[in-house]
Amino acid sequence: MTVQIWTYSIVALTFALYIGIAIWSRAGSTKEFYVAGGGVSPLANGMATAADWMSAASFISMAGLISFIGYDGSVYLMGWTGGYVLLALLLAPYLRKFGKFTVPDFIGERYYSKTARLVAVFCALLVSFTYVAGQMRGVGVVFSRFLEVDITTGVIIGMIIVLFYAVLGGMKGITYTQVAQYCVLIFAFMVPAIFISFQMTGNPIPQLGMGGKGADGMYLLEKLNGLSTELGFAEYTSGSKSKMDIFAITAALMVGTAGLPHVIVRFFTVKKVKDARKSAGLALLLIAILYTAAPAVAVFARLNLINTVSGQPYAQMPGWFSNWESTGLLGFNDKNGDGLIQYSANAMLNELTVDRDIMVLANPEIANLPAWVIALVAAGGLAAALSTAAGLLLVISSSVSHDLVKNVFKPDISDKQELLVARLSAVGAVVVAGYFGINPPGFVAAVVALAFGLAAASFFPAIILGIFYKKMNKEGAIAGMIVGIGLMLFYMLKFKFGIFDGGKTAVAGLSKDWWFGISPEGFGFIAMLVNFAVSLTINAVTPEPPGEVQEIVETIRIPSGAGEATH
16 A cells, blocks of 8 residues: 555544544533543553653654754753653642642632732643644644645644544543553654664664664764764764753753643542652653654654765655655755755755754655555654644633633633533634644744743742742732743744844844843743742732631642651
């Protein structure tokens, strides 16, 4: 069978599985819609958390990003995995014990203020819509190549699928769908990685193959360094970013992870705090399978691309090249008219343009793997994008229905009416998400990194201080969130999109204008520090929180079943 037939078959089969699960597990109450009824097993929740966590950025974009920037790409590996550990160990058990299943709900109750809740809802919506834009972009990339439809049509198909199981099943449907999506995406990522590792080094374990020798007796990384320098690029294993920027991006991704609303809500879908800890540990192990293989996939993809394309006649390029050209994500411009593809770091000489988001998806085709493996990768990319998109859409709908309508505007709303509002909110969120997928603000990993920066700048200080500092009051938390998110938005709009100066500072190469030499992806760390400073300063000159609030904070830090301390 052809790649096209395999792709249609596997994608149709996985979509039928997702829809079937959604129908089987449809939500009948707000508790099932928001937290799957609170009865999910630790293993199922761990798999669902891993799928929720490993978005299109992890599956499609991260290895592609590392393949182009080499050593500097390690910030994404360190930041995203380190952040998950921070969330699982430092925050999740306490938030679970507090009993509020959305971040705005926690902030509204902890800081005894509707204003705090409204600010948190705004921040949650901003983070979620920024994040979901990256997922819908990933859906569009996969559909445009493998189903041979334009990106707009691809995004619309993805919208319909995710709308079906998110609106019908809520968190209950999403949870069990994500269990299936984890199995699909991890299988789809690892199978081609194992194939290519064996093909290039004779070692079927990608993590070990990356450091092994090829058929010519050279170490793969040594060979890649040599090819990179020949083409004018920096050595693959050496970094070009400043240490300050690497630290800031890593820290922003870590603390942003700890403030991501769609991951935090996962710890409320299990029965007990103990189960939340178990599912967090299981999720970390399941995530590590992909994250430890991603650098190897990046090395294999980069080597295959250079060997297959650089200096080769354009007329003799295999079918995969023209297939990706038709999507607009790969291009050849014969500047010197010799018919050979000149790939170079020098923009004046370079004739090849490659979108970073295609590297993982194109890698099996470049390596000439069987058609079913190529199709499997397409299904995996869709599973990764749709699983995270569904989690984010649920955060958006619950922020509107539960945190705004139920807790601010109409407290007496019935359970049935609230469920209807939640579903209508999810429909609206899907439409907005689809627009961002059709008109994306950048490649997947960059957009997602900005979402983490926004989460770091807004939520992390409010959550940390809310749990570990009982005298933190509403005035300080509200001021900190507003200043933090405002500063991050300003920096992002100025240096990523050039909003405030006619686009000048958004142009590549003007990184010298960055404050403290920190990129927009890393500035969330600085905005977070400002948030902490503002929160604590305002807190020092305003009244302490009520005694009952301080008592609640004391209580959530006591392990379940523990009595008073004894000597």
